[in-house]
Amino acid sequence: MRGLIITADDFGTAVEVNEAVERAYRDGVLTAASLMVTGPAAADAVERARRMPGLRVGLHLVLVEGRPVLPSESIPTLVADDGAFRRNMVRAGLDMFFRPRARRELAMEVEAQFQAFAATGLELDHANTHKHFHLHPTVAESIVLSGRRYGLKAIRVPHESPRTLRAIDRRTPWANSYALAPFCLTLRARLKAAGFLVPDRVFGIAWSGSMTREKLRALVERLPEGLNEVYLHPALRDEFPGAAPGYRYRQEFEALVDPGVIAAVRESGTKLGGFADFLSHR
Numbered sequence: 001m002r003g004l005i006i007t008a009d010d011f012g013t014a015v016e017v018n019e020a021v022e023r024a025y026r027d028g029v030l031t032a033a034s035l036m037v038t039g040p041a042a043a044d045a046v047e048r049a050r051r052m053p054g055l056r057v058g059l060h061l062v063l064v065e066g067r068p069v070l071p072s073e074s075i076p077t078l079v080a081d082d083g084a085f086r087r088n089m090v091r092a093g094l095d096m097f098f099r100p101r102a103r104r105e106l107a108m109e110v111e112a113q114f115q116a117f118a119a120t121g122l123e124l125d126h127a128n129t130h131k132h133f134h135l136h137p138t139v140a141e142s143i144v145l146s147g148r149r150y151g152l153k154a155i156r157v158p159h160e161s162p163r164t165l166r167a168i169d170r171r172t173p174w175a176n177s178y179a180l181a182p183f184c185l186t187l188r189a190r191l192k193a194a195g196f197l198v199p200d201r202v203f204g205i206a207w208s209g210s211m212t213r214e215k216l217r218a219l220v221e222r223l224p225e226g227l228n229e230v231y232l233h234p235a236l237r238d239e240f241p242g243a244a245p246g247y248r249y250r251q252e253f254e255a256l257v258d259p260g261v262i263a264a265v266r267e268s269g270t271k272l273g274g275f276a277d278f279l280s281h282r
Helices: 015-027 042-050 089-098 100-119 130-135 137-149 162-168 175-193 213-221 249-256 259-268 275-281
Strands: 002-011 032-035 056-061 124-129 201-203 226-232
Touching: 002 015, 002 056, 002 275, 015 042, 015 249, 032 042, 032 124, 056 100, 056 130, 056 275, 089 100, 089 130, 089 137, 100 137, 124 130, 124 137, 124 275, 130 137, 130 175, 137 175, 162 201, 162 213, 213 226, 213 249, 213 259, 226 249, 226 275
Parallel strands: 002 032, 002 226, 032 056, 056 124, 201 226
Antiparallel strands: none
8 A cells, every 4th residue: 555645834823825725735735734733824824724624633742942722820921921832942951851740731731632632523533743853752751741632643753764855856965864764753653552543654854844746756656665754834925924034835735736746646546635534564
């Protein structure tokens, strides 16, 4: 079986992103989206998702570089003076691992974000985190414990195959993929043992913010057997509030609606869907 989930991250961060997600689903190959429940345009994203019942929507948990659901006085060890999450992932990660208070606050905030997603009435397709912070074992544990209570059955593990990427573009950096591999493999084994669906491999890490139509088509044509996820960050413009410097958002949107990509998916015989469509793969 060759399965493919094509996901848009950061759904809800801006109207420009939400519009791209809707168009990429209706006119392209997008099958899933990961919702930031605290994003400035989260309400707009939810309204659009309700008009697209076939779009599989999951929770994109934000625990760094974003706003929490809970008031800052409830989670003082997780936030900076402005009430937003701290930007230093290393310091935040150390606190979450070693400080009991930080772990309690983390569990409270993760629970609150699952609650906020449940309040939308959308079916929970999957979960992942901003900056893949769930590679941190304490974060992963909180997600598993809260997620079970809200029907979570699938979680992304960002394990990428540099061999596949470098067959497409020899300039693709590979060191980071190998450095993350031990953490990814440990987390995957843990999640699979707990009964969660985890894709066999994920693409979009090394090319984050720079996926082109040529790269996406080549990925589709070279997909290994098993369940694959490709994630992108589409938007109709490159510049909007909250945009990451250097990301080519418009380019990634255009890749999702490119006729050549659509034809490649059709001709490959690959099964497309969201995580919920592949639960038997567990």
